[in-house]
Amino acid sequence: MNAIFRLIRRCTLAGLAAALLAAPAYAQTKLVVGYQLIVGPFLSAIADGSFDKALKDAGYQVDWRQFTSGGDISTALASGNVPVGVLGSTGITAAATRGVDMELFWILDNIGKSEALVARNGSGINSTADLKGKRVATPFVSTSHFHLLVGLEQVWKINPRDVRILNMQPPQIVAAWQRGDIDAAYVWPPALTEIAKSGKIIADSEQIGAASVPTFDGIVVDRAWAAKNPKFMAAFTSVLAKSYADYRANSAKWTADSPQVKSIVKLIGGKPEDMVEALKLLVFPTVQEQASNVWLGGGKDSGAARAFAASATFLKDQKQIDKALADYSPHVTDKYAKAAEK
Numbered sequence: 001m002n003a004i005f006r007l008i009r010r011c012t013l014a015g016l017a018a019a020l021l022a023a024p025a026y027a028q029t030k031l032v033v034g035y036q037l038i039v040g041p042f043l044s045a046i047a048d049g050s051f052d053k054a055l056k057d058a059g060y061q062v063d064w065r066q067f068t069s070g071g072d073i074s075t076a077l078a079s080g081n082v083p084v085g086v087l088g089s090t091g092i093t094a095a096a097t098r099g100v101d102m103e104l105f106w107i108l109d110n111i112g113k114s115e116a117l118v119a120r121n122g123s124g125i126n127s128t129a130d131l132k133g134k135r136v137a138t139p140f141v142s143t144s145h146f147h148l149l150v151g152l153e154q155v156w157k158i159n160p161r162d163v164r165i166l167n168m169q170p171p172q173i174v175a176a177w178q179r180g181d182i183d184a185a186y187v188w189p190p191a192l193t194e195i196a197k198s199g200k201i202i203a204d205s206e207q208i209g210a211a212s213v214p215t216f217d218g219i220v221v222d223r224a225w226a227a228k229n230p231k232f233m234a235a236f237t238s239v240l241a242k243s244y245a246d247y248r249a250n251s252a253k254w255t256a257d258s259p260q261v262k263s264i265v266k267l268i269g270g271k272p273e274d275m276v277e278a279l280k281l282l283v284f285p286t287v288q289e290q291a292s293n294v295w296l297g298g299g300k301d302s303g304a305a306r307a308f309a310a311s312a313t314f315l316k317d318q319k320q321i322d323k324a325l326a327d328y329s330p331h332v333t334d335k336y337a338k339a340a341e342k
Contacts, residue, residue, distance in 0.1 A: 028061040029229070034073040034085035035066055037170065037268050038217050039189060039278045040109055041243040042086075047263030051239050058235040066268065069169055070142060077102060083225040084236070088143040089216050089304070093311035096331040097321045101223045103333045104304055105233070106240050107295045108217040110283035115144045115188045115215065116204035117151070118195050123183035128156040128202055131163050134183040137176060140167040143215035146314050147208045148186040155203075155211050189278035190270040213310040214303070220331075233336050241287040241340040248286065254279060287341045296334035305329045 035046070045051050046064055055062055065082070067073045070091035076082035078100045087095065088111075092104055117136075119125035125134055128151070138144045148165070152158045168176060170191035176182045177195045184202075185195055205215055219240075226233050247254070254260050256272035261279075265272050290296055295303045305328045312324035 028056070029059055029232075030061045030063065031084070031232075032063045032065050032076075032082045034076055034082045035064065036068075036070065036073070036086050036217075037066070037188075037190065038086060038108065039264060039268075039275055040217075040282060040284060041247040042108055042219075042240065043264045043267055044247075044260045045239050045243040047267045048259070050243060051236065054235045054239050055232065058231040060229075060232050060235070068171075069139060074100065077220070077222065080222070083222040084219065086217060086219055089218065089307050090141060090143050090146045090311045090315070092218060092220055092331070093308045093328070094141060094315055094320055095220075096308065096328060097312060097315065097323075097325055102220045103223050103226065103331055104218045104220050104296070105226075105333050105336045106219040106237065107285050107290055107304070108219060110285065111143060111188070111215045111217065112206040112209070112281060112283050113204045114192070114278065114281035115147065115186065116192055116196075116201045117148065117184060117186045118192065118199040119184045119202050120177060120180075120182065120195070120199045123199075125184055125202065126200075128158070131156070131158060131184070133162065133164070135164045135166060135181070136184045136186065137166045137168040137173045137182045138186040139169050139173075141315065141318065141320055143205070143217075144186040144188060145318075146311055147205045147212075147215055149314060149318075150212045151203055151208045155208060189281070190268075190274055193270075193274040193278055213307045216304075216307065218304070234339060237336040237340045241337075244284055244287065247284060251279070287337055290337040291334045291341050296332055296337055299332075300327050300329040302329065302332055302334075304332045308332075 052062065070087045073082065073085040073087055074091055074095040077085050077095060086108065095102065123134065124130060138148050149160055152160045152163065166182065170187055173185045173187050174191050174194050177185060209215060254276065256276055261272050261275050264275055285295055293302055308328035312321065315321045316324055
């Protein structure tokens with residue numbers, strides 16, 4: 001009888017040991033990260049599993065959720081359902097001004113030539129001087145909308161009221177373009193790439209940014225959530241820094257047939273050759289540039305904080321906010337980029 005009990009005990013302990021070895025060492029913290037149709041190394045790192053592996057090792061499981069617009073991500077951030085998300089500089093300004101307690105911690109891209117004003121062939125628009133009375137589409141309260149109005153008022157000296165500016169999301173712009181319902185559009189890839197095939201680029205955000213302030217896409221995080229999840233922030237920013245360094249070192253290898261480009265297409269759609277062209281239009285700051293005063297460093301004098309202040313003036317004029325903040329630097333942090341720099 002004792003031999004039987006010893007056998008049962010050994011089997012039970014063996015089974016318990018196997019179960020313990022099979023079980024995860026700790027429970028995974030689940031969260032949603034929101035992103036948009038914006039190309040770059042960030043998307044490639046999502047698609048190839050780089051983020052998932054690093055974050056799993058840190059104890060996190062991410063639901064990567066694609067949103068149609070920055071406005072949708074801002075709403076999700078405000079509700080607390082999405083602690084980390086991708087927004088354009090104008091969208092970040094709007095959300096911060098409305099009281100969303102978040103921090104910009106990584107610049108995805110300096111938009112530059114990646115957002116542009118395109119005139120449709122046959123529209124009668126040969127230069128910006130021909131925009132009066134024309135139908136121009138852009139996503140409202142976006143970086144494209146911001147630079148369109150800055151261009152009209154400050155660069156081309158055209159009253160925006162003399163232009164029929166229409167609020168459309170990128171997929172709607174492509175559809176309206178193909179129907180001939182609009183004369184021009186200010187937008188980003190892949191919509192920009194598609195409409196430019198039957199149109200002419202007459203201005204872009206690199207030109208307008210040089211005359212005012214640059215626009216950019218960034219990643220923001222709920223401030224309180226970030227403070228409670230330092231392992232996530234360290235792992236996430238480390239992957240960002242590595243993916244950006246890899247792109248800068250090997251951008252020539254990102255061809256239409258490359259696994260990196262194919263993975264981005266699989267994630268957000270479009271054509272591989274269009275993605276290659278879209279990538280060439282963007283400027284991707286190094287981790288050193290991220291942490292410097294050019295972007296995230298320098299407090300109130302940081303490039304990002306100054307861009308937010310200029311965007312706030314635009315938003316107030318558009319009656320999207322009642323009053324601009326006196327200082328946007330509390331919504332910019334160089335902490336995580338500096339850590340990734342080491």
